[in-house]
Amino acid sequence: MNFxxxxxxxxxxxxxxxxxxxxxxxxxxxxxxFVPEPNANYSTIRxxxxxxxxxxxxxxxxxxxxxxxxxxxxxxxxxxxxxxxDIETNVGQIVATTxxxxxxxxxxxxxxxxxxxxxxxxxxxxxxxxLFFLYSDGYSFEVFQFIKPxxxxxxxxxxxxxxxxxLFEVFFERYTVVQNIGFFFLFSLLMGPNPYNExxxxxxxxxxxxxxxxxxxxxxxxxxxxxxxxxSIGYVIGNVKKAKQFQFNGVNFTSSFIIxxxxxVLLGFIMIYISSLSFHRxxxxxKITTKKHKATIQSKSIIKNISLSxxxxxxxxxxxxxxxxxxLLLLIRKGKKWLWFINLLGMVLLTFLPLQIAHQFVLPILxxxxxxxxxxxxTKEITNKVHYFAFTSYKPIYRLLVxxxxxxxxxxxxxxxxxxxxxxxxxxxxxFISILLGGVFLVLLSASLGIVTKGKKLFEVLFxxxxxxxxxxxxxxxxxxxxxxSTTYLSKLLTLILILFAFxxxxxKKQLKKL
Amino acid sequence: xxxxIQNVSKRYTGNKYGLKDFSITIEKGILGLLGPNGAGKSxxxxxxxxxSKPTExxxxxxxxxxxxxxxxxxxQIGFLPQDFGVYPNLNAxxxxxxxxxxxxxxxxxxxxxxxxxLEGLNLIEAAKKPIGSYSGGxxxxxxxxxxxxxxxxxxxxxxxxxxxxxxxxxRFRNLITDLANDCIVIxxxxxxxxxxxxxxxxxxxxxxxxxxxxxQEDVINKVRNNVFEISIPKGNYNLFKNKHLxxxxxxxxxxxxxxxxxDNPLENSVKKEANLEDAYLYLTKTK
Numbered sequence: 193m194n195f196x197x198x199x200x201x202x203x204x205x206x207x208x209x210x211x212x213x214x215x216x217x218x219x220x221x222x223x224x225x226f227v228p229e230p231n232a233n234y235s236t237i238r239x240x241x242x243x244x245x246x247x248x249x250x251x252x253x254x255x256x257x258x259x260x261x262x263x264x265x266x267x268x269x270x271x272x273x274x275x276x277x278d279i280e281t282n283v284g285q286i287v288a289t290t291x292x293x294x295x296x297x298x299x300x301x302x303x304x305x306x307x308x309x310x311x312x313x314x315x316x317x318x319x320x321x322x323l324f325f326l327y328s329d330g331y332s333f334e335v336f337q338f339i340k341p342x343x344x345x346x347x348x349x350x351x352x353x354x355x356x357x358x359l360f361e362v363f364f365e366r367y368t369v370v371q372n373i374g375f376f377f378l379f380s381l382l383m384g385p386n387p388y389n390e391x392x393x394x395x396x397x398x399x400x401x402x403x404x405x406x407x408x409x410x411x412x413x414x415x416x417x418x419x420x421x422x423x424s425i426g427y428v429i430g431n432v433k434k435a436k437q438f439q440f441n442g443v444n445f446t447s448s449f450i451i452x453x454x455x456x457v458l459l460g461f462i463m464i465y466i467s468s469l470s471f472h473r474x475x476x477x478x479k480i481t482t483k484k485h486k487a488t489i490q491s492k493s494i495i496k497n498i499s500l501s502x503x504x505x506x507x508x509x510x511x512x513x514x515x516x517x518x519x520l521l522l523l524i525r526k527g528k529k530w531l532w533f534i535n536l537l538g539m540v541l542l543t544f545l546p547l548q549i550a551h552q553f554v555l556p557i558l559x560x561x562x563x564x565x566x567x568x569x570x571t572k573e574i575t576n577k578v579h580y581f582a583f584t585s586y587k588p589i590y591r592l593l594v595x596x597x598x599x600x601x602x603x604x605x606x607x608x609x610x611x612x613x614x615x616x617x618x619x620x621x622x623x624f625i626s627i628l629l630g631g632v633f634l635v636l637l638s639a640s641l642g643i644v645t646k647g648k649k650l651f652e653v654l655f656x657x658x659x660x661x662x663x664x665x666x667x668x669x670x671x672x673x674x675x676x677x678s679t680t681y682l683s684k685l686l687t688l689i690l691i692l693f694a695f696x697x698x699x700x701k702k703q704l705k706k707l
Numbered sequence: 708x709x710x711x712i713q714n715v716s717k718r719y720t721g722n723k724y725g726l727k728d729f730s731i732t733i734e735k736g737i738l739g740l741l742g743p744n745g746a747g748k749s750x751x752x753x754x755x756x757x758x759s760k761p762t763e764x765x766x767x768x769x770x771x772x773x774x775x776x777x778x779x780x781x782x783q784i785g786f787l788p789q790d791f792g793v794y795p796n797l798n799a800x801x802x803x804x805x806x807x808x809x810x811x812x813x814x815x816x817x818x819x820x821x822x823x824x825l826e827g828l829n830l831i832e833a834a835k836k837p838i839g840s841y842s843g844g845x846x847x848x849x850x851x852x853x854x855x856x857x858x859x860x861x862x863x864x865x866x867x868x869x870x871x872x873x874x875x876x877x878r879f880r881n882l883i884t885d886l887a888n889d890c891i892v893i894x895x896x897x898x899x900x901x902x903x904x905x906x907x908x909x910x911x912x913x914x915x916x917x918x919x920x921x922x923q924e925d926v927i928n929k930v931r932n933n934v935f936e937i938s939i940p941k942g943n944y945n946l947f948k949n950k951h952l953x954x955x956x957x958x959x960x961x962x963x964x965x966x967x968x969x970d971n972p973l974e975n976s977v978k979k980e981a982n983l984e985d986a987y988l989y990l991t992k993t994k
Contacts, residue, residue: 498827498886499885499888501889504816505820507813509811509813509814514804514808518805584756585810
């Protein structure tokens with residue numbers, strides 16, 4: 193198989209999916225908010241009391257670093273199943289019998305991943321220019337102020353994220369949960385605060401620190417902001433009215449920074465080469481058999497005479513409890529057994545850590561650990577090809593869907609049980625109800641996105657983003673009441689849940705009608 | 708028990724039809740659906756099984772329109788899809804209980820019935836092991852078991868012998884014959900030998916339309932007196948193939964023994980007894 197053919201068809205296969213289209217739309221919607229509309233009630237990048245004037249440099253650099261962070265955050269989850277899909281479709285076994293070398297195959301996967309991310313990048317880039325003309329208020333358009341940051345910041349970052357996606361697939365093979373959680377922690381580590389200096393700029397994968405540093409410098413020139421570390425990056429709501437403006441003129445990238453961006457790409461190539469030496473080349477079953485001595489069960493095919501009229505008689509029984517029980521069983525048995533030890537550890541931490549830490553940090557991580565369980569709530573019928581039975585079952589909406597959602601809610605609330613009990617013991621009903629609603633919200637978000645996209649990706653990507661925001665204390669995405677909120681918070685959350693609930697049922701009903 | 712399919716069409720995007728203006732009436736016994744890949748067999752079966760809805764037309768079971776009231780059919784159907792899956796983390800017993808719950812059946816005798824089915828299909832020894840560890844034939848038998856869980860009045864098997872070994876195929880055909888005593892069985896296949904030994908009636912489909920439906924004898928009558936066999940040199944095969952409809956070829960003493968269908972047999976041809984495969988090939992290749 194030709195190297196470029198692998199890239200081309202892999203890219204086409206991914207971008208022609210409905211899930212990609214949905215993710216693209218979601219990315220565009222988020223990118224639209226990167227540079228707030230002049231009267232908007234939020235900011236994305238702000239240095240002390242200052243935001244930049246809406247000139248070309250501000251648009252180019254702000255959207256470039258926001259894209260670098262945002263696409264790195266979700267991009268991994270978007271592209272991290274290239275090899276897995278080759279395993280599932282058995283295309284991998286065909287690839288294994290061709291002359292293509294491991295390195296070439298893995299590199300083709302990296303480039304295909306990269307092209308997928310690049311497609312989104314190009315669309316965001318175009319959108320940033322359109323937004324400039326909408327919001328700029330007379331500043332001249334300087335195309336170089338857009339091209340330069342995009343070339344040097346998000347492009348190398350996205351290439352390396354594409355490499356990481358392949359590396360995680362090679363080294364953790366079928367451990368999807370380890371891949372998801374592993375990247376989460378790696379991303380958090382890479383985003384960690386470092387002092388601004390030349391060395392750290394080069395080590396910054398996302399390329400945002402050098403820009404932020406120079407923005408601070410330029411603010412210092414116009415204002416008396418000496419000790420400023422009051423720099424915020426991310427969505428902060430309601431802080432714009434007081435903001436002053438400064439003129440941002442772009443960044444003079446140092447040669448060491450420029451070289452470092454090439455080195456990140458080079459490092460990616462080296463890592464792919466090293467991983468190709470231990471790539472399984474789709475010889476997976478044998479490996480497992482050798483490890484576990486687990487062979488496929490065979491039984492002699494002696495189909496005896498079966499007479500329907502002589503079988504024990506059954507009665508109609510429309511109770512959903514048997515369905516609920518099996519759905520719960522499916523959730524519990526999903527994934528490796530040892531992951532339950534981590535869940536138990538999480539529950540122990542919820543019991544003994546200070547309440548605020550348990551609520552704000554442990555609970556979202558513990559729930560995020562269930563990402564592969566929750567993302568399958570309404571998609572597993574199709575992925576396991578059980579949908580013919582499921583969709584023709586008796587009242588599939590009011591029995592099966594209800595039991596799927598019910599079982600998932602039971603699971604997430606069971607995991608949060610120690611915290612729920614603690615909230616009750618201190619008579620904090622608001623905290624108690626917030627966690628209950630948070631669990632329900634999470635399940636309904638997954639169920640609705642699974643039904644709409646017919647896949648797991650969008651929920652996985654969003655769940656990752658939301659959890660990251662939760663740990664960083666961003667109030668807007670606090671769906672389980674870990675931060676202080678006004679009294680209207682609970683009612684808003686409840687309204688959102690009701691909307692999601694109605695949406696989930698309506699869409700599933702429509703979907704079944706269209707079969 | 709009467710299943711009437713009246714002027715049913717399934718139109719996909721554009722003007723593509725999976726099935727076009729299809730009408731058929733099925734009563735007790737086994738109906739074999741024959742047709743090449745893409746003929747519309749699975750499309751038809753999915754609509755009868757209420758997996759999908761017709762774009763036009765009605766499907767009536769005992770005077771109930773199941774296009775409008777799918778649950779009426781769902782209470783009395785057993786369906787084995789062509790390409791079905793299982794939840795690999797459940798064992799056969801749990802999976803069948805789950806399927807029973809989906810179908811809305813239960814009662815104190817459900818466990819007994821599941822055990823009887825597992826015994827009948829020789830799965831009882833592996834019943835407590837995860838289905839993910841089963842062989843393809845065993846999974847297919849789990850599929851058969853789920854189709855028999857309720858007291859089905861209509862049994863639909865879509866290409867049921869795919870993945871079964873020759874011995875399993877024979878035994879499965881015997882099972883279907885037994886089951887047909889109690890209900891309507893609709894069985895699709897593109898392998899004629901799966902149908903010809905058991906079906907009471909045969910329907911031949913091509914390109915989404917019904918070419919012919921009738922008892923096997925009626926179908927075979929279409930080519931009776933037109934099936935011949937002749938020995939030809941290997942070198943003449945391509946020329947022969949262009950002029951005649953070949954059913955099968957076997958090698959014999961350096962020559963080829965060719966079975967073919969024609970109105971004008973060549974000299975030295977030997978007339979043969981026509982069978983369902985001859986009729987099926989004649990219908991699908993010439994119409």
